[in-house]
Amino acid sequence: MSDPTTDIAAIANRFETEIGAAPDLAALDDVRVAALGKKGEISMMMRGLGKMSPDEKKVMGPALNGLKNTVAAMVETRKAALENAALDAALASETMDMSLPVGRKTGTLHPVQQVMEEMAVIFSDMGFSVAEGPDIEDDFHNFTALNFPPGHPARDMHDTFFMVPDAEGIQKVLRTHTSPVQIRTMMSQKPPIRIIAPGRTYRCDSDQTHTPMFHQVEGLVIGEDIHMGHLKGCLMDFISAFFENDVETRFRPHHFPFTEPSAEMDVRYERDGASIKIGSGDEWMEILGCGMVHPNVLKSCGLDPEIYQGFAFGMGVDRLAMLKYGMPDLRDMFAGDPRWLSHYGFGPLVQASLESGLS
Numbered sequence: 001m002s003d004p005t006t007d008i009a010a011i012a013n014r015f016e017t018e019i020g021a022a023p024d025l026a027a028l029d030d031v032r033v034a035a036l037g038k039k040g041e042i043s044m045m046m047r048g049l050g051k052m053s054p055d056e057k058k059v060m061g062p063a064l065n066g067l068k069n070t071v072a073a074m075v076e077t078r079k080a081a082l083e084n085a086a087l088d089a090a091l092a093s094e095t096m097d098m099s100l101p102v103g104r105k106t107g108t109l110h111p112v113q114q115v116m117e118e119m120a121v122i123f124s125d126m127g128f129s130v131a132e133g134p135d136i137e138d139d140f141h142n143f144t145a146l147n148f149p150p151g152h153p154a155r156d157m158h159d160t161f162f163m164v165p166d167a168e169g170i171q172k173v174l175r176t177h178t179s180p181v182q183i184r185t186m187m188s189q190k191p192p193i194r195i196i197a198p199g200r201t202y203r204c205d206s207d208q209t210h211t212p213m214f215h216q217v218e219g220l221v222i223g224e225d226i227h228m229g230h231l232k233g234c235l236m237d238f239i240s241a242f243f244e245n246d247v248e249t250r251f252r253p254h255h256f257p258f259t260e261p262s263a264e265m266d267v268r269y270e271r272d273g274a275s276i277k278i279g280s281g282d283e284w285m286e287i288l289g290c291g292m293v294h295p296n297v298l299k300s301c302g303l304d305p306e307i308y309q310g311f312a313f314g315m316g317v318d319r320l321a322m323l324k325y326g327m328p329d330l331r332d333m334f335a336g337d338p339r340w341l342s343h344y345g346f347g348p349l350v351q352a353s354l355e356s357g358l359s
């Protein structure tokens with residue numbers, strides 16, 4: 001009778017050859033099933049152990065276990081090699097030319113996105129950086145730190161969307177302005193600070209001139225010697241750059257809880273048939289709100305108002321986009337109609353810049 005362990009070595013050799021010859025993962029799995037599957041050759045041999053004498057079992061048990069482990073290890077090694085080869089082949093063949101022009105059906109940049117990029121370009125040139133923060137805010141960052149005392153009617157005036165309170169009873173809100181971004185910046189960065197905060201804002205209000213989601217750009221400058229002259233110069237320069245035209249402006253006293261003094265800025269305009277011309281004319285249009293940051297706001301952020309002062313401003317991006325590009329109806333802006341987008345949208349590959357023109 002032949003030595004059974006010699007047979008086992010022969011089986012191992014045969015599977016080694018078959019595994020090495022398997023050209024792909026599917027063929028390799030066929031070999032694995034033929035050897036180690038439920039009805040595979042090695043599994044069937046192991047099932048035969050039960051009919052053997054105790055002496056035979058002592059020899060064949062460990063030998064078959066060894067065979068099983070050897071073949072399983074060879075399958076794994078081959079599998080890894082085949083997977084590596086498949087990845088190499090994919091990397092070599094599936095290249096993508098990132099410089100290829102896009103196809104005929106290009107999407108367009110929404111005018112609101114275009115206008116926010118134009119604003120970022122103008123303010124970057126004046127030394128501002130862009131800051132962002134969460135759309136879902138807590139009461140402290142959206143109201144308390146901005147000098148809205150608890151129960152103050154201005155909280156209701158903001159038509160706030162309240163979230164369902166969490167397990168600890170904490171009720172978050174959809175931010176009603178992007179000011180919380182500036183609060184977060186003042187609490188985490190040392191002056192001098194020069195940032196704009198563009199983004200989505202939310203108020204429970206919907207009619208001809210209001211959508212429940214709208215876009216704002218706010219700005220904040222904090223230093224040791226910032227005064228209202230800086231505020232006026234900065235905003236006048238911004239408006240002229242934005243409308244690509246000399247624009248006559250005026251500042252009117254106003255009130256906001258978070259600035260003192262506060263003002264609104266108007267621009268001269270005239271009607272020209274159905275369209276509106278910004279810059280000259282006999283009428284004034286309110287275009288943004290601004291002011292010197294209220295000492296209570298500075299204190300809430302851990303800044304000493306005896307040392308630091310600053311100005312802040314806020315403007316509605318959607319309305320500025322409508323004015324600059326002549327979209328007549330606010331509600332078309334967020335309807336997602338592809339015909340509207342192909343008419344009013346901007347080429348996605350054209351970057352706004354001060355050198356090549358903003359728009």
Ligand code: 2NL
Pocket residue numbers: 179180182183216218219220256258259288289290291292293294297312313314315316
């Ligand atoms: C408007 C008016 C404004 C601000 C926003 C602000 C932010 C901080 C501190 C002080 Cl952290 N002020 N933001 C200031 C004045 C006006 O927005 O009419 N927006 C559409």
